[in-house]
Amino acid sequence: METKVFKSNEVAAAAKLIAAGELVAFPTETVYGLGADATNVAAVKQVYVAKGRPSDNPLIVHVADVATVERFAQPLSAAAQKLIKAFWPGPLTMIFNLQPGALAPEVTGGLTTAAFRNPNNEATLNLIREAHTPIVGPSANTSGKPSPTTAEHVLHDLNGKIAGILDDGATQVGVESTVLDMSGDQPAILRPGAVTAEAIEAVIGETVLTEQHHVGATEVPKAPGMKYKHYAPNAQVYIVDQPTDWPAALKWAASQSVPMGVMATDDILLNNQLPANCEQFSLGTDVKSASRELFAGLRHFDTETEIKDILCSAFENKGLGAAYMNRLNKSAGQTHFSV
Incomplete structure (x- = not known):
């Protein structure tokens, strides 16, 4: 397979590939993600194959608007709506309870929850809009390796394994988004990122649990980065x-x-x-x-x-x-x- 690199003014061509069930890496303000139609089970399965990613490691669903989240998730709480207003688009991923059967188990890791993010990158927001579908987006790298912050990093790991890369230059934040679990009784950070617990607490007026970053060997993680080896170079x-x-x-x-x-x-x-x-x-x-x-x-x-x-x-x-x-x-x- 030839991996084509698209510039930010070639979003329409990249979106056609997503709509056709192909894999296209995309930029965000944090790292580059590996995109596939979140409603296309065959495409989502190929994400795991391309990355060499364990199948029980759930994927983040990237959306261009809140209405898309509301199509899949249970009604959003007042706290969730406040956080969306304060931090979206931006480096905050939130986990919500899903409507029954709303997303395939290949997306959720077999859980009844899913993680959603509205990335702060106009090229990718346009990609989602033009593909007319939310897209899954784990980091666009070989599983376990350092996450990619440039299109060149993606090409190094996935050249010939994916259809395309939407190149919008180097990312600005460099570490993946904060993952906040909003599916339980108390908000909990499952992966720290640029949006801090203090910033979240200031918006919602309640304490956020912060020491929730790991799961046991037999547990299914609710968010990426909780269970498997990550970010490791060869040295x-x-x-x-x-x-x-x-x-x-x-x-x-x-x-x-x-x-x-x-x-x-x-x-x-x-x-x-x-x-x-x-x-x-x-x-x-x-x-x-x-x-x-x-x-x-x-x-x-x-x-x-x-x-x-x-x-x-x-x-x-x-x-x-x-x-x-x-x-x-x-x-x-x-x-x-x-x-």
């Missing part, structure tokens, strides 16, 4: 917890007989002498830029096949830092550099 990632730990980390790196990768903010890169065997990748100046560049950095070192270990800066686990650390911990397998 082993070591998290450097504090800026003061970097001299020791770099001394250890210098003692290794192989090339090493270093992902850190500009101040750390400027204030520490990198050993000759280390290649650097800048995470910018703060947690916002680091979140945007994290997956790009991990993918960069995947192309440097001789690099087997990567040292990467941590951030405080709050606000956007909670999303960054969630992804970094998973990419590292919870492995931290020990002084």
Whole structure:
């Protein structure tokens, strides 16, 4: 299969492929998603095949308007309506109870709930409108690998496996959307993202559960990223917890007989002498830029096949830092550099 790359002014051609049951990757403000008609079971099944994704890992349904959510979900609560008004379009995914039989089990992982998102990207909103259907959209990468933040990343993983890619440049946020479960008695964040618990609580006036990110081996996850290995490059990632730990980390790196990768903010890169065997990748100046560049950095070192270990800066686990650390911990397998 030839994977065609469409520019943002070629949405109509990409939409025709979606409508015909083909797979087309699309941009959002967070990462690139792998799109298929959410009402076409055969197309949805091909998403799992193309990614190598476990079939019990549910998919997020991307919509262009609230009316589409209301076609499939149980009546939206007052709190959900407030959150939609405050954060859509944007990096907030919400899980709702479904009307019976509204979506196929291939979309929901066999659950009676589904996750919905209204992405903040005009090209993709136009894609959904012109395809006349909501589209599923897991990250457009090989399952378990770092999520794609450019069309080039998608092409690297899925070239020849999907019909097309809608290219709208690099994404702005860089880590996937916040996933908020609105199907139970109390809102719960199942995956942290750019929309924080504090921001959600300020809108709805109630406490949001935040330590809900994992499920057991025999449980079906309600959202992506809760159960399976995610975001891992070929190299082993070591998290450097504090800026003061970097001299020791770099001394250890210098003692290794192989090339090493270093992902850190500009101040750390400027204030520490990198050993000759280390290649650097800048995470910018703060947690916002680091979140945007994290997956790009991990993918960069995947192309440097001789690099087997990567040292990467941590951030405080709050606000956007909670999303960054969630992804970094998973990419590292919870492995931290020990002084």
